[in-house]
Amino acid sequence: MPTLTVDLGPRSYDILIGSNLLGQAGEMIKSITPGRKILLVSNPTVYGLYGEICTQSLAKSGLEVACALMPDGEEYKNMQEVLGIVDEAVKGRVERSSLIMALGGGVVGDLAGFVAAIYQRGIDFVQIPTTLLAQVDSSVGGKVAVNHLQGKNLLGAFHQPRLVIIDSGVLKTLNRRDYLSAMGEIIKYGLIYDESFFTFLEAEVSNIMQQEENCLQKIIYRSCEIKSEIVAEDETEQGKRAILNLGHTFGHAVEKLGDYKIYRHGEAVAIGMATAAHLSVILGLMSSRDLRRVKNLLASFSLNIRFPDFDTDDVISVMQRDKKVKDNKMNFVLPCGIGNCVITDNITEKEIKTAIKEARK
Ligand SMILES: NC(=O)c1ccc[n+]([C@@H]2O[C@H](COP(=O)([O-])OP(=O)(O)OC[C@H]3O[C@@H](n4cnc5c(N)ncnc54)[C@H](O)[C@@H]3O)[C@@H](O)[C@H]2O)c1
Numbered sequence: 001m002p003t004l005t006v007d008l009g010p011r012s013y014d015i016l017i018g019s020n021l022l023g024q025a026g027e028m029i030k031s032i033t034p035g036r037k038i039l040l041v042s043n044p045t046v047y048g049l050y051g052e053i054c055t056q057s058l059a060k061s062g063l064e065v066a067c068a069l070m071p072d073g074e075e076y077k078n079m080q081e082v083l084g085i086v087d088e089a090v091k092g093r094v095e096r097s098s099l100i101m102a103l104g105g106g107v108v109g110d111l112a113g114f115v116a117a118i119y120q121r122g123i124d125f126v127q128i129p130t131t132l133l134a135q136v137d138s139s140v141g142g143k144v145a146v147n148h149l150q151g152k153n154l155l156g157a158f159h160q161p162r163l164v165i166i167d168s169g170v171l172k173t174l175n176r177r178d179y180l181s182a183m184g185e186i187i188k189y190g191l192i193y194d195e196s197f198f199t200f201l202e203a204e205v206s207n208i209m210q211q212e213e214n215c216l217q218k219i220i221y222r223s224c225e226i227k228s229e230i231v232a233e234d235e236t237e238q239g240k241r242a243i244l245n246l247g248h249t250f251g252h253a254v255e256k257l258g259d260y261k262i263y264r265h266g267e268a269v270a271i272g273m274a275t276a277a278h279l280s281v282i283l284g285l286m287s288s289r290d291l292r293r294v295k296n297l298l299a300s301f302s303l304n305i306r307f308p309d310f311d312t313d314d315v316i317s318v319m320q321r322d323k324k325v326k327d328n329k330m331n332f333v334l335p336c337g338i339g340n341c342v343i344t345d346n347i348t349e350k351e352i353k354t355a356i357k358e359a360r361k
Pocket of ligand 1: 043045046049072073075077104105106107108110130131132133134137138139140141143144145153171172173174175176178264265266338
């Protein structure tokens with residue numbers, strides 16, 4: 001089975017990638033936990049599809065399972081739901097040696113991981129990501145968080161999972177929009193880090209659209225590999241890890257102004273990435289030809305990358321409250337051609353406004 005290791009010294013962990021892995025989750029988890037109790041965190045949608053196969057597998061391995069479900073949706077990624085899951089953990093007598101298993105997309109993974117980070121000062125957790133976005137991005141790297149009214153992921157921690165189990169077979173039940181939205185984050189890896197991966201994605205559009213299993217596993221593997229390499233170099237985002245935020249400064253503003261209801265995270269990142277690429281062209285960091293390549297690739301996965309008609313001053317004021325702001329200066333990750341990028345805080349408001357205007361054309 002393709003396996004990657006995120007190399008973080010004592011916090012290192014494996015990412016297992018394959019199909020039909022859910023039925024083996026019990027054995028895999030048993031081998032890494034000293035305790036017997038598992039708190040399975042999910043939502044009704046995912047639990048209805050994959051809860052039983054997981055709980056059976058855990059029980060077969062002699063593990064004791066308690067379940068805690070949160071409602072389905074980004075708007076529930078908040079402290080109230082955290083406290084609800086904590087209540088279930090207390091009721092289920094979850095101990096320090098117990099383990100939380102996150103079964104779901106990025107929302108479940110972020111929230112369950114956050115609970116694992118704070119419950120009894122931190123307990124182990126395992127990610128079983130069930131959306132493409134969670135499989136290529138959110139389940140790896142240990143960023144766990146919930147939203148606050150004033151901003152996305154404002155409350156969070158770095159808490160690495162003990163194991164990530166990626167079963168590409170579960171993507172068959174994912175709706176088309178959620179599947180395609182992940183292409184925003186996947187293309188981002190090519191753009192910031194690996195031109196040959198970007199070229200591979202250009203060549204594989206039709207296989208990706210058809211969810212061809214082999215091609216999908218390659219993409220999941222390479223995406224996780226790129227993220228792991230970056231995270232291993234800079235676990236807590238003191239420097240290089242910030243390149244993973246390309247498209248996120250504009251993207252988070254778009255998500256927030258849409259009340260987290262209009263845009264999926266990956267869709268907002270795609271808009272943000274196209275806008276960042278426009279900004280790069282304005283600053284002379286990227287050619288118009290490369291900008292066209294980025295926009296064409298995003299569009300070939302039916303991603304609408306035109307910057308939405310929110311008031312530009314509102315966009316900027318949300319961006320200024322983003323947690324990536326340092327000493328009142330906004331930080332931008334900007335592509336330098338394809339496969340390379342730069343982090344800068346030296347951008348004027350006028351340049352930002354021009355980029356947004358260009359991205360609206
Ligand atoms: N921690 C990180 O590093 C990181 C990175 C990127 C994104 N994120 C976060 O991830 C979240 C977005 O995650 P997402 O795009 O996975 O959204 P999501 O978790 O809301 O999942 C999308 C929808 O798909 C459903 N679903 C999940 N798996 C399914 C399956 N196999 N079959 C059918 N339906 C399924 C969910 O119930 C939900 O309705 C955002 O909150 C974002 O901030 C975190």
